[in-house]
Amino acid sequence: MIGRVGFRCDAGARIGVGHLVRCVALAEELCARGIEVVFLGEVRDSEWARSQLRDRGFALVDAPPEPVRLAALAHRLRLDAVVLDSYDLPEETGTVLRGGGLAVLAIVDGDPLGRQADLYLDQNLGAERRTFRLPAPRLAGARYALLRDSVRVRVRAPSAGAVSGGRVPAPGAGPVPRVLCFFGGTDSAGVAPAWARALLATGVPFLGTVVSPVSFEAGGSITVVPPTDRLPELMAGADLVVTAAGSAVWELLHLGVPTALSWVADNQLIGYQELVRRGVAAGLGPEPDGAAVGVLARLLADPAAREEHGRRGRGLVDGKGRARVADALLALRP
Secondary structure: OOOEEEEEOOEEOOOEOHHHHHHHHHHHHHHHOOOEEEEEOOEEOOHHHHHHHHOOOOEEEOOOOOHHHHHHHHHHOOOOEEEEOOOOOOOOHHHHHHHOOOEEEEEOEOEOOOOOOOEEEEOOOOHHHOOOOOOOOEEEOHHHOOOOHHHHOOOOOOOOOOOHHHOOOOOOOOOOOEEEEOOOOOOOOOOHHHHHHHHHHOOOOOEEEEEOOOOOOOOOOEEEEOOOOOHHHHHHOOOEEEEEOOOHHHHHHHHOOOEEEEOOOHHHHHHHHHHHHOOOOEEOOOOOOHHHHHHHHHHHHOHHHHHHHHHHHOOOOOOOHHHHHHHHHHOOOO
16 A cells, blocks of 8 residues: 655756646645655755745655666655656666556656656646557546646636626726736746747736746836745736746646746647647747737737637636546555
């Protein structure tokens, strides 16, 4: 029976915090069931990321890169199972851990990169329709999206311009929209300033909040804030979110917030394409160019257009995904 689980993931200013955030969500669920958890890896140059573990009482232990040494550490920590969430681990990591009697869950985004596991999780929208040739079972699709407690308890605030009966006013009517712009917990690609300029280039009035680990003078109606635990609150209060197609997308879908997406890493492209194809989010492309400015201008000026994206996304992520994943993980036999 599984009673103690390790999460092998890293976070930092260079690689971002998406892996850690979704592992934290699953760790919260396991702790609520009386399972002990420990994080194995490193967190670099991000006090916000460190606080996600510290504030929840999750221990962080340095993890050796070699699979054999990692397995030895797992046994010293009396782990029964290990969750792998990293693109940088040696391919044989899962094989070595399983050979040492540990149950292994691998969180992937499409390609499992040759990693062996007892169970795979791909929470990307539409993952259930993609071919998966490895023999172990897979939990696939938004039904298994991992959400933190701070998101699951949120209810979206009424949108700017909304009136009774659920109708929205014609383009140009109503109060100015509230815009939130962020790119993960660390903005590892350093793109927040450029997207802030793109928002201002629309010429459409809005009230903006940009989350950036590096302070800069945005100008106009934009306030720049550092990474914050208030992000779920800011998301729930926004009329439009500008972000990349990373882990935060599932939180936005759960809240039903209209979203305009870019991508800053190759692994985000698969989610970007699916979300935009289904009209769940507006597509901005990879750069804040003239075409992206045009899309943003339309969304800022037209409450009905942006709310349609939120309507299509609402309900795709029901907030119970982490419970389904925990059920499957705890059913494994170490």
